[in-house]
Ligand SMILES: O=c1ccn([C@@H]2O[C@H](COP(=O)(O)OP(=O)(O)O[C@H]3O[C@H](CO)[C@@H](O)[C@H](O)[C@H]3O)[C@@H](O)[C@H]2O)c(=O)[nH]1
């Protein structure tokens with residue numbers, strides 16, 4: 001008999017376009033060298049002091065940008081795509097698949113509506129996977145009976161929804177998303193309408209309760225769990241509430257057609273004002289412990305409450321990686337991209353992370369594995385709980401016999417409560433070597449890093465049909481605040497003992513350390529960007545030239561670097577499925593984020609180092625006024641609220657407007673010698689004009705818009721005064 005050849009469960013391919021990428025990168029590097037030569041050779045030694053310092057500052061900014069470009073280029077030098085083979089998985093393992101625990105986190109019923117959480121929970125209950133092998137855990141950091149009630153409704157509706165999904169091969173399996181887009185099925189028309197009606201009624205009940213902010217008495221009587229809220233004084237001060245809503249082991253827990261149901265658990269961990277709760281990381285660690293008693297599945301999927309499952313096969317995709325006999329055992333987590341269902345065509349807030357996820361993460365994957373980004377991620381429980389990878393580690397999935405606990409559900413609830421109590425972690429390794437790492441607003445990144453530094457790899461999967469869809473922020477301020485949290489957290493990681501360069505030394509490849517640093521240093525971009533936005537503009541007003549003359553050959557490297565870099569970025573954006581306008585918006589957000597969010601993040605980190613500032617996690621709202629939503633759909637940037645972030649944006653926009661006007665005045669006054677001004681200050685004028693073009697929506701919001709999304713008047717006055725003061729100071 002011929003030797004049976006080993007067929008892998010997944011395949012790895014090189015991403016196309018590598019040669020082009022490397023050629024462009026090499027040519028940009030050459031351009032950068034020329035720019036540096038120019039900066040050194042023509043350093044104004046004779047001129048005024050101001051001129052020299054402006055020049056040196058610009059040079060430093062350019063060095064920083066080049067360094068940052070180098071980091072991002074290095075981490076994309078190689079990149080790979082993983083292609084899972086589902087049929088091989090089912091051939092080889094058939095029904096002998098492992099149990100899966102699924103964690104859903106929610107924190108606040110007012111900005112994460114229970115009706116949304118229900119959809120996410122239902123979508124993960126309905127995976128195309130044996131239901132008796134699934135356990136779903138909801139962590140409610142809002143400690144809200146509204147969310148608890150919504151879960152009861154979900155448990156009930158799942159009895160209809162799961163068989164319906166199976167029969168009709170429904171996709172996606174979030175009822176809200178499905179009924180919003182799907183048309184009535186001709187074959188099962190009656191049933192289809194019935195299920196839809198049942199869903200809508202459930203949604204109405206949940207929303208009605210949320211609106212009243214109270215659970216009606218007759219409902220409260222139906223479940224013992226509600227009694228727990230008699231003891232709850234506030235969301236920051238309450239005992240552990242743990243309710244097993246569906247016990248998968250119970251033979252009576254079946255759907256309408258008599259098939260078993262997945263286990264469903266509601267958990268609000270204990271919170272006391274005197275104990276830090278560590279935000280999402282704390283919630284996840286409580287879930288890890290509680291689930292280890294109840295189901296203890298070897299694989300854990302975690303999603304944010306807005307990230308519903310959009311692909312019912314994701315679990316199997318991930319298992320193709322974990323269960324591959326040759327390469328699977330070293331993988332700690334399989335990360336799916338974060339995709340969003342509420343993006344408009346041209347993504348005004350640039351929230352799609354297209355290029356980052358489609359190209360950069362594949363580069364990380366080739367160098368040891370993508371970072372963990374907090375949601376849409378399948379973990380190996382052991383790796384997450386602190387185990388170090390060891391070359392002899394091998395899982396025999398077929399022998400991995402799941403021994404389930406025998407205790408009755410209500411006893412189990414009692415014995416598990418202590419695992420979610422405030423004091424449980426005292427003097428343990430939780431939050432350090434075990435579970436998610438505490439102390440950072442980007443618990444995901446630092447946790448992924450520490451897992452990788454324990455010797456594990458990670459992989460990235462981006463199937464054609466997106467695995468998860470979430471809600472992207474729909475106002476500018478929320479986007480900026482979210483990015484402030486991220487970049488602040490990233491920089492904090494870089495400045496901590498977890499700094500990838502040192503912490504990962506000899507543990508993960510250099511390229512991966514550099515790639516982590518590239519993300520960690522996002523906030524540090526703010527200084528160089530602010531300088532580039534402000535100083536050339538001031539110098540323009542004063543008539544100081546900081547760039548080569550248009551007529552000189554030295555202009556070429558500057559022009560080439562700027563053009564090639566941006567043109568390539570546009571090409572990538574389009575290749576990843578974006579639009580031209582989308583790219584322009586992305587560039588604007590690039591500027592906005594660097595000057596506002598990143599600056600705040602940068603300075604707050606400094607304050608933190610000095611001991612003045614504290615860790616915070618501002619939860620992103622997932623709902624908005626109808627008015628705001630309408631403007632979002634029309635792709636109008638939402639300013640609306642007064643915020644220091646907007647003060648900065650508006651002032652910078654005004655500065656560049658004044659700078660451009662000043663330049664135009666100079667050109668006109670110059671009369672027939674006009675070519676001289678253009679020759680000397682050409683590049684600077686161009687820079688100013690490009691910035692003005694990028695800021696067009698800001699001027700519109702400052703002076704022309706009448707709707708509620710316009711810039712608040714206070715910001716308008718402030719920005720005009722500040723910009724005028726700045727310009728006057730610069731000129732004299
Ligand atoms: O005290 C908290 C705060 C937040 N959350 C949950 O954490 C998730 C993420 O919060 P969100 O406000 O939506 O933040 P995003 O910026 O959208 O989250 C991204 O960035 C976070 C790190 O900053 C990661 O944890 C997330 O997975 C990732 O999606 C949500 O499900 C929240 O309910 C908690 O459970 N407890």
Ligand SMILES: [Mn+2]
Nearest residue numbers: 304306470620
């Ligand atoms: Mn979110």
